[in-house]
Amino acid sequence: MAAIISCNSYSPLAASKWINPTLPTKASTFLTTPKYNSHKHVQCQLQNGQKGRPFSLKECAISVILAAELITGIPSLDAYAANPPLPDLSVLISGPPIKDPGALLRYALPINNKAVREVQKPLEDISESLKIAGVKALDSVERNVRQASRALKQGKTLIISGLAEAKKDRGAELLDKLEVGMEELQQIVEDRNRDAVAPKQKELLQYIGDVEEDMVDGFPYEVPEEYRNMPLLKGRAAVDMKVKVKDNPNLEECVFRIVLDGYNAPVTAGNFVDLVQRHFYDGMEIQRADGFVVQTGDPDGPAEGFIDPSTEKTRTIPLEIMVDGEKAPVYEATLEELGLYKAQTKLPFNAFGTMAMAREEFENNSASSQIFWLLKESELTPSNANILDGRYAVFGYVTENEDFLADVKVGDVIESIKLVSGLDNLVNPSYKIAG
Numbered sequence: 001m002a003a004i005i006s007c008n009s010y011s012p013l014a015a016s017k018w019i020n021p022t023l024p025t026k027a028s029t030f031l032t033t034p035k036y037n038s039h040k041h042v043q044c045q046l047q048n049g050q051k052g053r054p055f056s057l058k059e060c061a062i063s064v065i066l067a068a069e070l071i072t073g074i075p076s077l078d079a080y081a082a083n084p085p086l087p088d089l090s091v092l093i094s095g096p097p098i099k100d101p102g103a104l105l106r107y108a109l110p111i112n113n114k115a116v117r118e119v120q121k122p123l124e125d126i127s128e129s130l131k132i133a134g135v136k137a138l139d140s141v142e143r144n145v146r147q148a149s150r151a152l153k154q155g156k157t158l159i160i161s162g163l164a165e166a167k168k169d170r171g172a173e174l175l176d177k178l179e180v181g182m183e184e185l186q187q188i189v190e191d192r193n194r195d196a197v198a199p200k201q202k203e204l205l206q207y208i209g210d211v212e213e214d215m216v217d218g219f220p221y222e223v224p225e226e227y228r229n230m231p232l233l234k235g236r237a238a239v240d241m242k243v244k245v246k247d248n249p250n251l252e253e254c255v256f257r258i259v260l261d262g263y264n265a266p267v268t269a270g271n272f273v274d275l276v277q278r279h280f281y282d283g284m285e286i287q288r289a290d291g292f293v294v295q296t297g298d299p300d301g302p303a304e305g306f307i308d309p310s311t312e313k314t315r316t317i318p319l320e321i322m323v324d325g326e327k328a329p330v331y332e333a334t335l336e337e338l339g340l341y342k343a344q345t346k347l348p349f350n351a352f353g354t355m356a357m358a359r360e361e362f363e364n365n366s367a368s369s370q371i372f373w374l375l376k377e378s379e380l381t382p383s384n385a386n387i388l389d390g391r392y393a394v395f396g397y398v399t400e401n402e403d404f405l406a407d408v409k410v411g412d413v414i415e416s417i418k419l420v421s422g423l424d425n426l427v428n429p430s431y432k433i434a435g
Contacts (some may be wrong), residue, residue: 100127101259101351101397102205105236108346110263111215113162115155119178120208122147126201135192142189148204149182164217171214178207216263221328223266227318231274231429233262237422238399239276243286244413251407253415257400258355262425264322264329264346265395268357268367270426271317272395275306275369276417277431286412288372294408295358297370305368308430317357319364320393322346332364335390349374349388353398353405356388373398373405 098104103124122144129140152159156175163171181204188196219234237260245251262269275281281296288295298304308315322329324344335343349356354374357367374388398405 097348097350099350099352100124101353101399101402102209104347104351104397105259105261105399106205106209106212108261108264109212109216110220111162111212113159113212113215115151115158116162116208116212116215118151118155119148119159120205120212122151123201123204123208126197130194130198135194138189138192138194138197141197142186145182145186145189149179149186152179152182159211162215163211164214166217167214171211174207174211174214178204178211181207219266220263223328224331227267227331229428230267230317231270232266232427233260233269233273233422233425234266234427235262235422235425236260237262237269237273237425238420239273239417240420241281241417242415243408244415245407246409246412248407248409251404254401254404254407256353256398256402256404257420258353258396259399260355260396260422261347262395262422265320265393266329267317267331268320268393268395270428271315271367272371273419273422273426274429274431276419277423277426277429279416280306280369281414281417284414286408286410286414289409289412291406292376293372293374294405295370295372296414297358297368299369305370310430314368316366316368319359319367320395321390334364337364340390343390345389345394347394347397349392349394351397351402352376353402354394355396355398356392356394359392367393375406 098107106120126141126144129144130137132140152175159175160168160172181200185197185200185204188200213236216235222228223232239258239260241256241258243254243256245254260269260273280299284296284299286294286296287298299306303314305314305316307313318331319333320329320331321335322345323335323340324346330338335341335345348354352375356372356374358370358372360366
């Protein structure tokens, strides 16, 4: 009998079935597919006859490469198919696009406190230092730790001043734990215990993330009036997704943790949490797994999304994209349609396990219940240069056991998705009305 791997982490594994890896000439959508289940599927196709502006040479090159990779028999699902810090902090994250989901979530928080970022960055750089072979890596790690410790000593007062008034005591306590933890990490380095570095780094970055969340004082903007009565996630939440894996001798069961970001996608994340609380995804099969994405969310029957019992109609949500540097998301249009060709998104498709809504290809506001996780993190998906950012609504990242997403196959079953934190941040929950 195959071993059960709990993956020591949790992340709801839902996949969108309306992701069609087609490269439409009108670069407004990327993932679409007609209704998909075990009996129906649509082949990926390259669409050239659409009206709209032609691709640039760069877009054409990306399209051809991606099409060549994906066009070999990939089922298409008719579907509803971060961020650099604030401008004055950009020097802290110069270099290659950030791919770590935890770092993306930290930089996506609506805060502007340079002092805490100067502690965060060298702690994150430890991951690069550990790529050096053997114990030589520890010399580089030691420099990272000293830089972070120095930044904390010099900036602690500024960090505390940036905490929300109601959270100052908790934040100060977290900073004390961070200070002790960095001393412990310094001792680990001096003991030349390389294996203990990464777990301690993860602990310290968790403290940093918690401190940064304590800097957010309430929800930072008003959701547009037309969406204000929808289920909204005004803050962060986390879910555990338990998946039963079939036909894999090495993996029988895995639990994924996903962090949902309502600061940057309140409508999208709120819709998903509301469906989770309805147990909508429990018992649902993975409907697409092709090495590019994992996707699910298409219910049995003719419906292609969630049917709201109160209206007996499919509940859809608008396309929702938060642009870096803006105070609130843009709705109902892709960034290209808005002419924001160089804009970066707060939640980019950078990390393995980036979670987004699938939708119909030419209907920006058709997302309902189908979701997908991106598996690729190659040159085709760098920040601000890929064909997904600004066209699909990202609302979370798999933060634990994301590597196991590659082992999930069509027909594997989502046994459950459970909310483990953040329920207090859900506003207008329709599942309560429905009982």
